[in-house]
Amino acid sequence: MSQFDISKLPQGPKGFVHDLGSDQRVFKGVPWGKAMMWIFLLSDTFIFSCFLISLMTARASTVVPWPNASEVFGLTVFGTPVPLLLIAIMTFVLITSSGTMAIAVKFGYEKRRKLCAWFLVATALGGLTFVGMQAFEWSKLIFHDGVRPWYNPFGAHQFGSFFFMVTGFHGTHVSIGVIFLLIFARKTFRGDFDTGRKGYFTSMKSNYEAIEILGLYWHFVDLVWVFIFAFFYLW
Amino acid sequence: MEQNKKQEVHTHKIGIYLWIWGLLFVFSFFSYMVDYMEFQGLLRWTLIVTFMLTKAGLIMAIFMHLYWERWAIVNVLLWPMTLIGVFIAIMVSESHYTFFTRLFYFVVGS
Numbered sequence: 001m002s003q004f005d006i007s008k009l010p011q012g013p014k015g016f017v018h019d020l021g022s023d024q025r026v027f028k029g030v031p032w033g034k035a036m037m038w039i040f041l042l043s044d045t046f047i048f049s050c051f052l053i054s055l056m057t058a059r060a061s062t063v064v065p066w067p068n069a070s071e072v073f074g075l076t077v078f079g080t081p082v083p084l085l086l087i088a089i090m091t092f093v094l095i096t097s098s099g100t101m102a103i104a105v106k107f108g109y110e111k112r113r114k115l116c117a118w119f120l121v122a123t124a125l126g127g128l129t130f131v132g133m134q135a136f137e138w139s140k141l142i143f144h145d146g147v148r149p150w151y152n153p154f155g156a157h158q159f160g161s162f163f164f165m166v167t168g169f170h171g172t173h174v175s176i177g178v179i180f181l182l183i184f185a186r187k188t189f190r191g192d193f194d195t196g197r198k199g200y201f202t203s204m205k206s207n208y209e210a211i212e213i214l215g216l217y218w219h220f221v222d223l224v225w226v227f228i229f230a231f232f233y234l235w
Numbered sequence: 236m237e238q239n240k241k242q243e244v245h246t247h248k249i250g251i252y253l254w255i256w257g258l259l260f261v262f263s264f265f266s267y268m269v270d271y272m273e274f275q276g277l278l279r280w281t282l283i284v285t286f287m288l289t290k291a292g293l294i295m296a297i298f299m300h301l302y303w304e305r306w307a308i309v310n311v312l313l314w315p316m317t318l319i320g321v322f323i324a325i326m327v328s329e330s331h332y333t334f335f336t337r338l339f340y341f342v343v344g345s
Contacts, residue, residue, distance in 0.1 A: 016306035049319045061333035088267045099256035102298045219298045230287040
């Protein structure tokens with residue numbers, strides 16, 4: 001890690017050629033955990049792309065009209081129908097939790113332990129709110145509207161399958177993220193990253209880099225929602 | 236000494252995160268307005284994709300720190316993601332073909 005000074009290496013395209021041709025580790029200055037998280041996220045990108053591309057294929061090839069998401073996910077507030085209201089609020093909640101996560105990473109690197117931990121807790125709360133609203137949305141569609149993976153009253157039946165598959169897979173990611181956020185908030189409160197306490201599973205010294213790696217995962221969950229919001233709800 | 240140097244690379248002023256946070260709010264509001272104002276057709280799709288890519292770019296560049304990473308890792312991540320575009324193009328043509336055959340056989344019969 002400390003054999004070379006990263007700031008003295010060539011930058012940009014020259015740095016790219018230098019790093020790949022250096023006959024050493026390629027990702028210079030990148031902790032292995034972070035590189036592996038990025039590669040995991042890349043593979044996750046492909047999974048979500050496959051879902052969204054099959055949604056596109058199903059929707060473009062069906063001869064039955066596709067349900068209007070704007071009406072299906074609309075809510076009535078004080079007698080006025082507002083389109084996509086719940087989804088819009090969910091989007092804002094997830095973006096907010098992404099913002100608090102970015103700030104937690106910053107405080108982590110500055111070794112401001114308590115601030116970092118509290119921002120992690122705030123992020124977890126945002127995630128929980130999101131999952132809660134998703135549970136509300138699912139139960140409304142299942143019990144009130146009678147949407148099933150094989151049937152829905154609004155139009156093309158594939159709509160139901162894609163809704164449960166895509167939002168369910170994303171919701172699972174959010175839920176797993178919340179669990180890890182809470183675990184890491186506890187570790188931060190305990191001071192694991194300041195004392196370099198050894199991890200329970202890995203037996204390796206804890207470091208605030210772990211918060212950034214967790215942050216990458218959380219921002220990715222937000223990133224995927226940007227695409228789901230655009231392709232499933234708005235298109 | 237080494238430790239200090241490494242930290243400077245990662246730490247940024249809190250203002251930049253708050254700015255990006257605000258921008259994400261604004262762009263999300265815009266994309267919601269696309270639906271609220273009931274824009275249709277090409278205008279709708281262009282606006283949706285523009286706001287989507289802007290938001291994705293901001294999240295990846297600033298929140299996920301890709302802007303500050305070395306080109307070696309940025310390129311390893313972004314080129315495979317670009318190839319998804321090729322997959323989309325293939326499936327667009329495939330779905331048009333499926334749609335055409337469905338219409339054709341529903342009308343002509345088998």
